[in-house]
Amino acid sequence: MPVISIGNLVKTFGAIRALDGLDLRVEQGEVHGFLGPNGSGKSTTIRILLGLLRRDSGDAQVLGADPWRDAVRLHRRLAYVPGDVNLWPNLTGGEAIDLLGKLRGGLDRQRRDELLHRFDLDPTRRCRTYSKGNRQKVAIVAAFASNVELYVLDEPTSGLDPLMEAVFQDEVRRVKQAGATVLLSSHVLAEVEALCDRVSIIREGRTVESGTLTELRHLTRTAVTVETARPVTGLDALPGVHDVHEVDGRTHLEVEPTHLDALLGQLIRFGVRALTSTPPTLEQLFLRHYGDDPAAAATGASAAAAATGASANAAATGASAAGGSGASAAEVSDADAPADAPRGGVR
Amino acid sequence: MSALTGTTRLARLVLRRDRIRLAIWIIGTPLLGYALAGSVAGIYPDQEARLGYATTSASSLVARAFNGPIHGTDLGAVVVAETYVTLALIVALLSTFAVTRHTRQNEETGRAELLGANVVGRYAPLTAALLVIVAANALAAALLALALVGAGLSLAGSLAAAAAIGGVGVAFTAIAAVTAQLSVTARGANALAAATVGLSFVLRAAGDVLGEQSADGTRVRSAWPSWISPLGWGNQVRAFDGERWWVLALPVALLLAGVALAYALAERRDLGAGLIAPRRGPASGAPRLLSPAGLAWRTQRGTLLGWAVGVAALGLPMGVAADEFNDMIDANPAAAEAINAMGGGDDLINAYLTAMLGLFALTIGAYVVQALLRVRGDEADGVLEAALATAVSRTRWLGTQVLAATLGAIVLLLLAGVTTGLGYGIVTGDPLGQAVELGGAALLRLPALLVIAGVVTAIFGLLPRWSVVLSWTALLVFLLLGQLGAVLELPQAALNVSPYTHVPAVPAVDPAALPLLVLAAVAAALLAVGVAAFRHRDVPS
Numbered sequence A: 001m002p003v004i005s006i007g008n009l010v011k012t013f014g015a016i017r018a019l020d021g022l023d024l025r026v027e028q029g030e031v032h033g034f035l036g037p038n039g040s041g042k043s044t045t046i047r048i049l050l051g052l053l054r055r056d057s058g059d060a061q062v063l064g065a066d067p068w069r070d071a072v073r074l075h076r077r078l079a080y081v082p083g084d085v086n087l088w089p090n091l092t093g094g095e096a097i098d099l100l101g102k103l104r105g106g107l108d109r110q111r112r113d114e115l116l117h118r119f120d121l122d123p124t125r126r127c128r129t130y131s132k133g134n135r136q137k138v139a140i141v142a143a144f145a146s147n148v149e150l151y152v153l154d155e156p157t158s159g160l161d162p163l164m165e166a167v168f169q170d171e172v173r174r175v176k177q178a179g180a181t182v183l184l185s186s187h188v189l190a191e192v193e194a195l196c197d198r199v200s201i202i203r204e205g206r207t208v209e210s211g212t213l214t215e216l217r218h219l220t221r222t223a224v225t226v227e228t229a230r231p232v233t234g235l236d237a238l239p240g241v242h243d244v245h246e247v248d249g250r251t252h253l254e255v256e257p258t259h260l261d262a263l264l265g266q267l268i269r270f271g272v273r274a275l276t277s278t279p280p281t282l283e284q285l286f287l288r289h290y291g292d293d294p295a296a297a298a299t300g301a302s303a304a305a306a307a308t309g310a311s312a313n314a315a316a317t318g319a320s321a322a323g324g325s326g327a328s329a330a331e332v333s334d335a336d337a338p339a340d341a342p343r344g345g346v347r
Numbered sequence B: 001m002s003a004l005t006g007t008t009r010l011a012r013l014v015l016r017r018d019r020i021r022l023a024i025w026i027i028g029t030p031l032l033g034y035a036l037a038g039s040v041a042g043i044y045p046d047q048e049a050r051l052g053y054a055t056t057s058a059s060s061l062v063a064r065a066f067n068g069p070i071h072g073t074d075l076g077a078v079v080v081a082e083t084y085v086t087l088a089l090i091v092a093l094l095s096t097f098a099v100t101r102h103t104r105q106n107e108e109t110g111r112a113e114l115l116g117a118n119v120v121g122r123y124a125p126l127t128a129a130l131l132v133i134v135a136a137n138a139l140a141a142a143l144l145a146l147a148l149v150g151a152g153l154s155l156a157g158s159l160a161a162a163a164a165i166g167g168v169g170v171a172f173t174a175i176a177a178v179t180a181q182l183s184v185t186a187r188g189a190n191a192l193a194a195a196t197v198g199l200s201f202v203l204r205a206a207g208d209v210l211g212e213q214s215a216d217g218t219r220v221r222s223a224w225p226s227w228i229s230p231l232g233w234g235n236q237v238r239a240f241d242g243e244r245w246w247v248l249a250l251p252v253a254l255l256l257a258g259v260a261l262a263y264a265l266a267e268r269r270d271l272g273a274g275l276i277a278p279r280r281g282p283a284s285g286a287p288r289l290l291s292p293a294g295l296a297w298r299t300q301r302g303t304l305l306g307w308a309v310g311v312a313a314l315g316l317p318m319g320v321a322a323d324e325f326n327d328m329i330d331a332n333p334a335a336a337e338a339i340n341a342m343g344g345g346d347d348l349i350n351a352y353l354t355a356m357l358g359l360f361a362l363t364i365g366a367y368v369v370q371a372l373l374r375v376r377g378d379e380a381d382g383v384l385e386a387a388l389a390t391a392v393s394r395t396r397w398l399g400t401q402v403l404a405a406t407l408g409a410i411v412l413l414l415l416a417g418v419t420t421g422l423g424y425g426i427v428t429g430d431p432l433g434q435a436v437e438l439g440g441a442a443l444l445r446l447p448a449l450l451v452i453a454g455v456v457t458a459i460f461g462l463l464p465r466w467s468v469v470l471s472w473t474a475l476l477v478f479l480l481l482g483q484l485g486a487v488l489e490l491p492q493a494a495l496n497v498s499p500y501t502h503v504p505a506v507p508a509v510d511p512a513a514l515p516l517l518v519l520a521a522v523a524a525a526l527l528a529v530g531v532a533a534f535r536h537r538d539v540p541s
Helices: A042-049 A071-075 A093-104 A109-118 A132-144 A162-177 A189-195 A213-217 A257-270 A282-290 A294-306 A309-316 A326-336 B007-017 B019-043 B047-059 B061-067 B075-102 B104-109 B111-116 B124-150 B155-182 B186-210 B224-228 B230-236 B245-268 B292-331 B333-343 B348-381 B383-388 B394-428 B431-443 B446-462 B464-484 B513-535
Strands: A004-013 A016-026 A031-035 A057-062 A078-081 A150-154 A181-185 A198-203 A206-211 A222-228 A241-247 A250-255 A272-278
Touching: A004 A042, A016 A042, A016 A057, A016 A198, A031 A042, A031 A189, A042 A057, A042 A150, A042 A181, A078 A132, A093 A109, A093 A132, A093 B383, A109 A132, A132 A150, A132 A162, A162 A181, A162 A189, A181 A189, A189 A282, A198 A213, A198 A282, A206 A213, A213 A282, A222 A257, A250 A257, A257 A272, B007 B019, B007 B124, B019 B075, B019 B124, B019 B155, B047 B061, B047 B075, B061 B075, B061 B186, B061 B292, B075 B104, B075 B124, B075 B155, B075 B186, B075 B230, B104 B111, B104 B186, B111 B124, B124 B155, B124 B245, B155 B186, B155 B230, B155 B245, B186 B224, B186 B230, B224 B230, B230 B245, B292 B348, B292 B394, B348 B383, B348 B394, B348 B431, B348 B446, B348 B464, B383 B394, B394 B431, B394 B446, B394 B513, B446 B464, B446 B513
Parallel strands: A016 A206, A031 A181, A031 A198, A078 A150, A150 A181
Antiparallel strands: A004 A016, A004 A057, A198 A206, A222 A250, A222 A272, A241 A250
C-alpha cells in the first residue's frame, strides 16, 4: 500500500487551475523527490496532502486515510517543513520547536538537543531575529525530532549552507533507515541525486515524468562525440539521432538511448579512433521539463493525461511501474513518444 | 553621492503607499474637529453656560487631568478644552505609527535593504518619511484651522489651536524617528513611542492637576511637569486667550533635535540593527506554553496587560468624577441633558455611570476585535499553516482564540466596572459596595462583546481576506449607531443592528434577562457559522 497516492487531482484558485489532473505515488520507505518549476503546483499538492487545502476533484490518500477528513489523526503520523517557514516572532527558537513538537504529539528530547547541536542553532534567540536559514532549521529540527512515519519537506534546504545541507542529508538517511517515508520537494539537484529513490516531475499542475533517476535518464538523449578515419555519412537517416554536426574532423551528435546500438553499428564502418559518450546530466533532464519547449511539454502531458481513473497510479508512475530494467523503461518512453517527435529540445 | 540622494523618490514612494491613510488623516482630523466644535457650541451656547463650564473645569482635578487646563470663557477655549486631548492623542499616534511604518518596518521586512542597495543615501529613507509626515501634519493643521473658523471661532485662536495640534504631531514624529533607531522591531519601536505618548499624557495631567486656578476662577496655570510633555505644550499656547505663539517653537525645536539625534544614531548603527539588543529567551518551552491555550495566553498577554492598565487608569478617575458630576450638572443643565440622552434614566449619577460603562464596553469591543484578528494575522504570516499541520484541529485552534478573547473581555469589563466603582465609592464612602455593584453591571455588557466576537469569527471564516477591514468597519458602525444614532434620530430598526443597543442600561435601569439571552444566542450562532466556515475553507486563503 502506497504511503501517498494521488490520482487526477484538480485544484483551482478562481480562474487559475493550479493542479490539473496531477498524479503522485509514494511507496512505503522511499525518499521521493518532488520536482517542478516555480509555480507548477508543488506546494499546493503538499498543502492538499496536509488537509490545509480542499481538493476540487480527484483522489488523495495519505497513509491510507483522507487528508481532508482525517487531518488531525494523520498529523500525528507525519511531520511537515513548510517552504517558507514563519514562526511566532516573540517565541524563542527552542520554544517554537517544543511547541510544534508538542502540538504534533510529542518529540524525542534527546534527538531534539542533538539536532540543535548538529544544526548549530541557538535556541534562546527570538524567532523574529532568525535569518531565513535559521527559521528553516527550527522547522527541520522540530520535524526530525518527531518519530513519525512520513516526512513532508517543502524545499527544506533552500536557505541552508553546504555544511548544514550535509547534516540534513544525514538526517533524511537516518529516518529512511528507520523505515520512514519522505516526500522531498527540492530544487537542489545534487540533493535530489544523493537522496531520492524515485522522483516525480510536475509542470503546470500535471505529472510529466516519474521514476528512478536511472529510468528518467533513459528518456533523455546521450551526447556522443566521435573521431573516425573516414568522414561519417548516413547518420541523418538513422532513427533517434539528432543534431549531427562536424567540427575539426570530429562528429558531434545526440542520440536517444534506445538507438545507441544502431548508431554504433553505423559508426564502426568508418574506423572509429576515439569516442566519448556523455549521459544526460540531471540538469539537462530537468531543463527539458522545466523549460517551455512545447513539444517536450506535450510529450509529458500526454503521458499524464493517459493516466486517469482506476489505472491512474500504474500509468502515472510511468517508467518505474513498467519494471526496474532500462530496456523496459525505454519501451515505455517509446510508447509515450512517437519516433518523429522531437525530444529534449533544450540545449 | 550624498547621504540624502534619492529622498524625493522615496518620499513619492511613501506618498504612494500611504495615499489612502494620509487622505483619511488629513481630511478626517479637520472633519472630526469641525463636528466636535459644532457639538460643543450647541451644548454651551451662551456666556453664562461657558462661565459655569470654565469655573467647574478649572476647579475639577479630574477635568484638568483629562481635558487639560481651561483658558477662559471664550467658546474657542471651551472647544479646545473639550477636544484638544482627543485630537492631540490621535495625531500623536498617527504620526508615530507612520514614522515606524516607513522606517523600522521597512528594515525589519528587508524592504530597506532592497532600496538601500540602489542609489539611495543613508539618511534618505528617514528623511523621506519625515518630510511626508511633517507635511501631512502641517496640511491637516491648516485644514483644521479652516474648519474651526468655519465652525464660528475666531481666526487667531483657530490658527493657534490647530497649530498646537499640528505641533503635537510634529513632536511625536521626532520622537518616533528616534525610537525607530533604537528598537530592532517595528512593534518595539511603536511600543516605545506609544509609551512616550502615555508618559507625556501622565506628565501633562500631573502638571495640570498641580497647577493653580487663576483669581477669576476660569483659568488654570499649569505647573512645570506640563512643560516637559509635548502633549502639554499645545495647552500652553493658550489658544483663544491671548495666544502665546512662541510656544509653537518648542515642537519645531524638538523636531530638529530629534532628526539630528536620529541621523547620528543611524550613522552609528548597521542597517537592520538597533541600539536596544533583543533579549535572549528560554532554550526550551515551558509545559504551560505547549498547547493552543498556552500559546494564546503567551501571544495575547502583553496586549491584555496594556488594555488592563489603560482601563484601570481611566476607570478610577471616571468614578471619582461621578461625584463632581453633580456640581457640573448644577452649573450646566445642557450638559446634563446630553449625558441623560446617552445613558437614559432619571437619576443623573446613574445615567453618568451607565454612559461610562457603555463607553468602556464599546472600547473593549476594540480589544475583542484586535485579539481575534490575530488569527487572521497568523494566517497571513504563514504561522497558522505550520500550526494546523500539527495534530490540532481547526475547531480547537479557533475555539481557543475565541475563548482567550472572551476571557480577556471579561477581565477588562470587570476591571472597568470595579475601578469605576472604587473611584465613585471612595468619594461617597462605599468603595467595596460600589465596586461590586458596578463590576456586576459592567459584566452585563459581555453578551454584546460576544456578538462582536461572533461577527469577527464569522467574517474570518467566510471572508478571510476581508477580515481586518470588515471587522473594524462593523465595530465602527456599532459605535456610530450608539453615539450618534439618537442625535441623528435614526429609526429604531437601524439602532437595533448594534448589539450595544440591546444591553440593559444598568445601573440606570434594572437588568433584564431576555435581551441578554437573545444576544448570547446570536453570538453563539455567529460563532458556529464562523467555525464551520473555517473548517471548510482553504488555509491559507
